[in-house]
Amino acid sequence: MTVALKSRRDSPGPSEFxxxxxxxxxxxxxxxxxxxxIVGGEDGTILFANVIASAIFGYAPGELVxxxxxxxxxxxxxxxxxDQSRAFWTDERSRAQIAGxxxxxxxxxxxxxxxxxxxxxxxxxxRHHIIMSIVDITERLNLEARLAAATTAHLGFQRLxxxxxxxxxxxxxxxxxRAVVDSLGQIAKALQxxxxxxxxxxxxxxxxxxxxxxxxxxxASRPEPISIAPIPFVASTVESGDACCFEKLQDVPxxxxxxxxxxxxxxxxxxxxxxxxxxxxxAMAFGSVTREQEWAPTIIERLxxxxxxxxxxxxxxxxxxxxxxxLAEIHRLRGRLPCADVERRxxxxxxxxxxxxxxxxxxxxxxxxxxxxxxxxxxxVLLLGETGTGKELMAQAxxxxxxxxxxxxxxxxxxxxxxxxxxxxxxxxERGAYTGALSRQIGRFEAANQxxxxxxxxxxxxxxxxxxxxxxxxxxxxxxxxxxQPIKVDVRIIAATNRNLxxxxxxxxxxxxxxxxxxxxxxxxxxxxERVEDIPALVWSFIDEFSSLFGKAIExxxxxxxxxxxxxxxxxxxxxxxNIIERAVIVATDRHLIVPTPQLGQRPTPxxxxxxxxxxxxxxxxxxxxxNWRVRGAGGAAQxxxxxxxxxxxxxxxxxxxxxxxx
Numbered sequence: 137m138t139v140a141l142k143s144r145r146d147s148p149g150p151s152e153f154x155x156x157x158x159x160x161x162x163x164x165x166x167x168x169x170x171x172x173x174i175v176g177g178e179d180g181t182i183l184f185a186n187v188i189a190s191a192i193f194g195y196a197p198g199e200l201v202x203x204x205x206x207x208x209x210x211x212x213x214x215x216x217x218x219d220q221s222r223a224f225w226t227d228e229r230s231r232a233q234i235a236g237x238x239x240x241x242x243x244x245x246x247x248x249x250x251x252x253x254x255x256x257x258x259x260x261x262x263r264h265h266i267i268m269s270i271v272d273i274t275e276r277l278n279l280e281a282r283l284a285a286a287t288t289a290h291l292g293f294q295r296l297x298x299x300x301x302x303x304x305x306x307x308x309x310x311x312x313x314r315a316v317v318d319s320l321g322q323i324a325k326a327l328q329x330x331x332x333x334x335x336x337x338x339x340x341x342x343x344x345x346x347x348x349x350x351x352x353x354x355x356a357s358r359p360e361p362i363s364i365a366p367i368p369f370v371a372s373t374v375e376s377g378d379a380c381c382f383e384k385l386q387d388v389p390x391x392x393x394x395x396x397x398x399x400x401x402x403x404x405x406x407x408x409x410x411x412x413x414x415x416x417x418x419a420m421a422f423g424s425v426t427r428e429q430e431w432a433p434t435i436i437e438r439l440x441x442x443x444x445x446x447x448x449x450x451x452x453x454x455x456x457x458x459x460x461x462x463l464a465e466i467h468r469l470r471g472r473l474p475c476a477d478v479e480r481r482x483x484x485x486x487x488x489x490x491x492x493x494x495x496x497x498x499x500x501x502x503x504x505x506x507x508x509x510x511x512x513x514x515x516x517v518l519l520l521g522e523t524g525t526g527k528e529l530m531a532q533a534x535x536x537x538x539x540x541x542x543x544x545x546x547x548x549x550x551x552x553x554x555x556x557x558x559x560x561x562x563x564x565x566e567r568g569a570y571t572g573a574l575s576r577q578i579g580r581f582e583a584a585n586q587x588x589x590x591x592x593x594x595x596x597x598x599x600x601x602x603x604x605x606x607x608x609x610x611x612x613x614x615x616x617x618x619x620x621q622p623i624k625v626d627v628r629i630i631a632a633t634n635r636n637l638x639x640x641x642x643x644x645x646x647x648x649x650x651x652x653x654x655x656x657x658x659x660x661x662x663x664x665x666e667r668v669e670d671i672p673a674l675v676w677s678f679i680d681e682f683s684s685l686f687g688k689a690i691e692x693x694x695x696x697x698x699x700x701x702x703x704x705x706x707x708x709x710x711x712x713x714x715n716i717i718e719r720a721v722i723v724a725t726d727r728h729l730i731v732p733t734p735q736l737g738q739r740p741t742p743x744x745x746x747x748x749x750x751x752x753x754x755x756x757x758x759x760x761x762x763x764n765w766r767v768r769g770a771g772g773a774a775q776x777x778x779x780x781x782x783x784x785x786x787x788x789x790x791x792x793x794x795x796x797x798x799x
Contacts, residue, residue, distance in 0.1 A: 174268040175267055298656065331350065334346070334420050366395075384428045404431075447509075507534050518655050524708045531592075543587035546588070548562065582623065594637075678717035678721075682718050749791070
């Protein structure tokens with residue numbers, strides 16, 4: 137009995153807390169708090185709970201007094217023994233299991249509720265009180281879940297648009313029509329719409345004709361040609377190059393348009409124009425006859441991108457058909473020419489940019505068609521292909537045909553810059569950003585402002601730099617190393633790689649989100665073995681280049697020699713062919729050129745008794761002599777050898793190649 141009275145005196149009851157508790161002065165503060173407050177004794181008995189705390193757990197005011205805290209917070213269930221029970225609430229490690237975490241509480245009706253708990257231990261003499269703040273975070277978690285779901289849906293649509301772009305980037309011109317219908321269906325299903333249609337109207341024509349369409353099975357009738365006159369607002373908006381969209385019919389400002397759309401049964405729609413070609417206006421439309429649809433700006437932006445891609449695909453298809461007709465006529469005319477063993481100098485078909493591109497094969501014509509379509513836009517381009525196929529040449533062509541051509545294109549080889557320096561090379565640095573940074577330096581992104589940045593071998597970029605590059609690609613904002621000041625840049629990005637980035641994503645060596653950001657408009661450069669029709673034209677192009685450079689007058693090459701070059705697989709692609717022709721022109725002694733056909737696994741050597749090192753020295757010396765020992769710049773030895781100037785200089789030092797002084 138004595139023991140019981142002593143225990144009662146050590147742990148005050150609810151009435152004693154109200155009458156003599158030192159926290160009594162704070163009761164008004166606790167009642168007015170914006171969150172739940174519970175005061176408990178050392179043994180976990182509730183001595184006070186404000187109105188908000190009672191409501192959180194579904195109890196009436198004052199009803200929680202005398203209840204154990206473990207009834208509300210199962211994770212705080214103390215051990216069974218009384219001494220250990222008191223120690224649970226006074227021990228700092230035990231309280232840490234509850235405080236500062238999201239834990240589950242139990243309401244009176246048994247429903248679990250997520251809570252954030254804050255704990256403080258207040259001592260008064262030998263006694264301690266637990267002051268517990270409680271916040272119900274159910275609403276916040278629900279909001280986070282909704283935001284996560286919306287973000288997932290947004291990323292899913294973004295991936296879909298990226299897949300559509302990749303499809304059209306690699307598709308054969310004959311498959312464009314089928315791919316357009318498939319893409320309309322994919323987008324309409326993703327947006328839960330009833331139809332997707334591409335319309336066409338010729339200049340001066342008052343009728344729009346459907347050329348491609350996808351319909352839900354519930355939409356039984358096929359789309360028919362419609363008159364443009366009854367929808368003047370929609371027609372004028374699209375003809376001006378803007379997208380026209382409405383969530384519901386009431387959003388359409390023109391009453392005539394509203395009545396026409398109501399008669400057609402359309403409840404919502406988005407109409408996006410395609411690039412205009414040869415007086416033909418095309419538009420891509422999506423809509424529903426059953427529901428209303430909110431058109432977020434990001435959705436319209438991506439629909440405009442898809443419209444541009446489909447318009448470019450139509451242009452490539454039409455160009456391909458015209459090219460096929462022209463090639464058929466060329467073959468017909470060639471068949472009338474007399475055969476000869478020798479092919480004389482001929483005009484080479486070139487794409488007229490700063491560095492001419494030979495274009496005779498259908499494969500390279502398709503690539504050039506893609507380049508001509510994407511060049512005027514600000515879209516990011518990803519160039520894919522083996523080493524030596526001419527990815528940098530294609531990047532330069534895109535820049536030269538773009539509105540940014542008045543400023544030079546900035547080149548970055550991601551594989552050639554050490555990992556420790558590539559961040560400062562790309563984004564710049566402030567003075568003192570690291571040891572040895574004695575001055576401020578702008579990065580390549582700033583240097584390429586209002587121009588084009590070519591990121592070669594993007595697949596070799598370190599993962600830590602990929603994260604920062606992703607932000608720049610998304611927001612066009614950079615921060616110099618050692619600075620937190622954001623800098624806006626207007627840069628068009630062209631990336632290139634000889635790696636399979638999809639495999640790199642699966643192997644976790646390349647970020648998936650960066651891949652989708654770069655893979656907006658992929659262009660695959662075919663290897664030389666897949667475009668053997670270009671080899672004769674390339675040979676003559678290189679003959680012209682080096683004949684002029686070396687003062688030679690090459691006029692003929694045997695047809696059998698050209699056929700041998702076409703049979704060789706060219707593992708080094710165009711770069712290897714160029715080097716072979718350069719060497720052949722150097723050693724040529726008359727107007728007829730003989731090009732030794734290389735053998736797999738070995739290089740052509742005029743002297744079989746020479747070592748590889750001696751042959752390398754001889755070749756470098758001959759190229760240096762032809763440039764009057766000029767290493768750098770256009771037409772310099774480094775450019776002719778396909779090397780960086782610093783690489784050639786270090787190789788010359790290693791091999792002991794120096795220019796002999798006169799006299």
